[in-house]
Amino acid sequence: MNIIVQFMKRNYKILLVVLTLSVALLGFSLFPTKKASDPEKDKMLIELLTFVIEKGHYNPAKIDDTFSKGVYKDYLNALDPSKRFFLQSDIDEFSKYEMQIDDQILNKELTFFDLTYARLMKRMDESKDYYKIALEKPFDYKKNETINTEYEKLPYAKNVQELKERWRLQVKLSALSSLVEKQKLEEDLLKDKNKTLEERLQDYRTSMGDKITPELEKKFIADVEKKKNQAPKTYEQLEKETRESTLNSLNDNFNFIKDLDREDWFSVYVNAISSRFDPHTSYFGPSEKEKFDVSMSGKLEGIGARLQKKNDFTEITELISGGPAWRGKQLESGDVVLKVAQGDAEPVDVVGMRLDDVVKKIKGPKGTEVRLTVKKTDGTIKVITIIRDEVEIEETYVKSSVVEKDGFKYGIIYLPKFYIDFEDQNSRDAGKDVALEVERLKAAGVQGIVMDVRDNGGGSLKTVVDIAGLFISQGPIVQIKSAAGKKEVLYDRDAKVQWDGPLVVMINEFSASASEILAAAIQDYKRGVVIGSKQSYGKGTVQNVIDLNQFVRGSTYGDLGALKTTTQKFYRINGGSTQLEGVKSDIAIPDRYAYLKMGERDIENAMPWDKIDAAEYKIWDKQNNFDLTIEKSRQRMSNNSQLNLIDDNAKWLDERNKENIYSLNIDKFKAEQKALDEKNKKYKPISDYKNAFDFKSLPYEVEQINNDPILKEKRERWHESLSKDIYIEEAIHILNDLQSENGKGLTTKVKKDKLVKS
Structure with a gap:
């Protein structure tokens, strides 16, 4: 846990000074728990937020048309990051509010939110049919077609037919990646059929190298025993399984969405407003404030990894030293979690799922198993098995x-x-x-x-x-x-x-x-x-966490949550920020x-760099x-070949990060994955390196x-x-x-x- 608090007396009773990265880096979602909606409470909340930010923020942005355009863009991106719900006609209707959100904020109007919320619920309900229809029949994986996953630059679908096609391509990509993964497992099973358990285990140890752990060995042996008398599955069986698992994952995802209510989505709107002041200003609903307080204890459970949301994807940002993910040596910062499976159960697709729900699926009791399907920074897809454990605070x-x-x-x-x-x-x-x-x-x-x-x-x-x-x-x-x-x-x-x-x-x-x-x-x-x-x-800014309840005496609205807002800026002793x-x-x-x-x-809207007068100090002599x-x-x-290889790898990763077109032809998809695997062999010396100390x-x-x-x-x-x-x-x-x-x-x-x- 990276957040440490310090109590300081200021204008708002006691404020918590937070010197860290944004809460998003800790894997918190910004959704409160499910409660009955109250529009009057929502209006009160917006009034409180704007009042506290304008009075306490280090450099509050002016709530004008420019501010309105920023909220509009961020909010729609938060609602539909992969552009699989709204139609262009919806956006055309919403666009008349692009320059009016500032006025609605100041006048405590909810017209824009009410419109977008109602339309999103309608579009989400309709989209269930799109993916179900797409998964009814086998996909044609010999067909030459591609999908572009750079959602930010994609236009919205012009009509329902185009939206259905977007869903079809997305679910086909998910099913294809699972199919290729399952085929590889079947191929490995056939290759190992005539080997003894000890020979297989030795091969596994060799392939894993220093990433092997007792837990993974135990899991490997159990899998071998389970599959010992198992007949190879046909292509048709595997293809059907992948469509079924993809369908189940999407159904699970939409079941989570169904549990969200108006207040949940209103938190998204509130945070689109808050974050326009700067990236580290955000609203905590009542339950998120409770999580924030609990996190201060430093006691973490699960796999020992921190997550953050990037558009439709969940990314690993940090491994906690001493935790099971850290001990396993397979999961890395930058890995993107695509699917989560509990033990031997079918994996659930978590692309598009809200962060809080992804965290819930990954967390679990000590000693239980979770399998993560992740996309590595080099583009390869890996399945990583982790035995959950308690992450001890000692390692912090x-x-x-x-x-x-x-x-x-x-x-x-x-x-x-x-x-x-x-x-x-x-x-x-x-x-x-x-x-x-x-x-x-x-x-x-x-x-x-x-x-x-x-x-x-x-x-x-x-x-x-x-x-x-x-x-x-x-x-x-x-x-x-x-x-x-x-x-x-x-x-x-x-x-x-x-x-x-x-x-x-x-x-x-x-x-x-x-x-x-x-x-x-x-x-x-x-x-x-x-x-x-x-x-x-x-990050050269300081945030205060302010309890909003202190501003409303005798409130009948219940817990109003808290606001984290930027109030100060750091400067070096040489004057630079x-x-x-x-x-x-x-x-x-x-x-x-x-x-x-x-x-x-x-x-995008990070606060700028500036400088002030230097302090008086004496250089160490x-x-x-x-x-x-x-x-x-x-x-x-300059003469170190290992560092030169690392730099070459970094440039390649940057190039890979810019590639967003995936083939949905199974032969080409496999060829792409094989090429990535071959390229990775060039960089294997990076992980194999050992110094002389x-x-x-x-x-x-x-x-x-x-x-x-x-x-x-x-x-x-x-x-x-x-x-x-x-x-x-x-x-x-x-x-x-x-x-x-x-x-x-x-x-x-x-x-x-x-x-x-x-």
């Missing part, structure tokens, strides 16, 4: 490891988030925990430290200041500007420097908010070398997602070989590991991932350059070792 805490190179010892500190609990003074605090790890690493005799905040989406501002303060004498860490224009500078006022040796900070494109503040401060002081992706995420631009690495290292649009800068170290790293990387736990943790097999497995897996991490490898090389080129050499090493031993 800081941890460290030690490694040696050329006789020197270095420490790696991994911080997944900037956590703190302001209500519980006895709870863990990232600032204190990092300080403790630094002391432990010093006691172990390290000569350099890597601070790893990759994939860290943010957290408490207080802990950022505390952690940055461990590495400087004293001075400003971050500047904050409020909606009223007031500037505040947050300082580290402790003159003590807990670590004054070589320092590297690692970031990637998912390092956001508080992580960017830390990296920016270290970079501005020239205290350490920032390495990683070309730039970090670029981290908004949009993020933090640019001193040493940019190629990564697989370098060319994909995944940052704040890629969001104890690292006299900073520029030389950066140059040596760049030279080293041996990572170990600190002495105190070794004692804990001896008594805790689960912790032992977690640390072994972390150390294994570090040993395959080319970015950590380069960070260690940089520390070595900072150490050896700084005039310290072996003398310093021996001297420090003696100090430790004494």
Whole structure:
């Protein structure tokens, strides 16, 4: 969980300051629970939202015709992202309101919403017949036809016949992908027919490599036993099965939709309004606010993955360290979930399903099995089996490891988030925990430290200041500007420097908010070398979560929910904002997602970058070989074939991401999948890579590991991932350059070792 809250007194009693990515990244939907609709409550809600946003937002957009056009576009896209419900005639009718929504908001009118809601219900009801008719008879997979899945650029259907054809192509694609998958399984069954169980298991282990787990082996053996005497299925049987499973999936999807009421869809409209102020301003219905509060505990269940909605698709945005998906090593950030199956049951198509319902299907009791059909970033389709488990909060805490190179010892500190609990003074605090790890690493005799905040989406501002303060004498860490224009500078006022040796900070494109503040401060002081992706995420804003119920005394409307709105902006101590631009690495290292649009800068109505006056600060002057170290790293990387391969893979993924035309001819479809598989072989060395380092736990943790097999497995897996991490490898090389080129050499090493031993 990336959200940490801090209580601050402002005009609205108590506000929750959230320093993180948007809630969408955590996999929350914005639908409240099913309740009776009340138009008067809806009007009250719109009035409250506009009042609170206009009074509290950092830079509220003017509610005018331009605003109206933005709401119109976002709202219709939210209702029908794949353009499979509305006709062009509907859009023509809706379009007269495109420039009137601003007036309706200010006058608390619901005409546009009522019209679109009623029409959507009608079109959805009609569309059930379209897919049912399409799935009644076998598809002709020899016919040469294609489907374009770039829905955003597709026009709306001109008539019902064209809409039916759009549905036919969509369900045919779903059935075809299932058919090819089933045929491959049947082919594998025939190939393995004469092999012993041990031979099959060995083949499976070889194909899976380091991704194998005891759970997957157990599942594989059970599948082999189940299919031992099973006769191969014919093409006709498989084709019929795929149509039946596709029909069942769509029926399930529409059953979920049927459970939604007017209030559910009104939340979509409200969020289309809220998000036009900026991407991180959004409305929480009563049940979503409850989920938000529960999420603060950090206890996650299920497979340990965070999801977000992208048009009609559900995408994996993050794997929780220590969770079952993370342990399985098959699911990755960027994977798109197409289908979900419970154990041996038929998979359910989740394309077009609302995020909350996809999450419900993936979640489940500990020990149960879920199978995800996912589209990888390279375009291949994979079925991934995961045994659900509880994702322990311990893995959200800081941890460290030690490694040696050329006789020197270095420490790696991994911080997944900037956590703190302001209500519980006895709870863990990232600032204190990092300080403790630094002391432990010093006691172990390290000569350099890597601070790893990759994939860290943010957290408490207080802990950022505390952690940055461990590495400087004293001075400003971050500047904050409020909606009223007031500037505040947050300082580290402790003159003590807990670590004054070589320092590297690692970031990637998912390092956001508080992580960017830390990296920016270290970079501005020239205290350490920032390495990683070309730039970090670029979220330089602060959100407050405001309980809307406090504004209505004696309300008879029930719970009105809450609003998350942007109230402040971060600025580096050099005056530049981290908004949009993020933090640019001193040493940019190629990564697989370098060319994909995944940052704040890629969001249409993100707040702009700007700058204010710099704070007064003194550059760190104890690292006299900073520029030389950066140059040596760049030279080293330019000759690194593995990094060149990663960059080539990133460019290919970007090209694949732009390809949205799929053949519905089975031979061509198979050929496309085979070509993707062949292309993937070129990039297999990326996942097979292993550096030359041996990572170990600190002495105190070794004692804990001896008594805790689960912790032992977690640390072994972390150390294994570090040993395959080319970015950590380069960070260690940089520390070595900072150490050896700084005039310290072996003398310093021996001297420090003696100090430790004494």
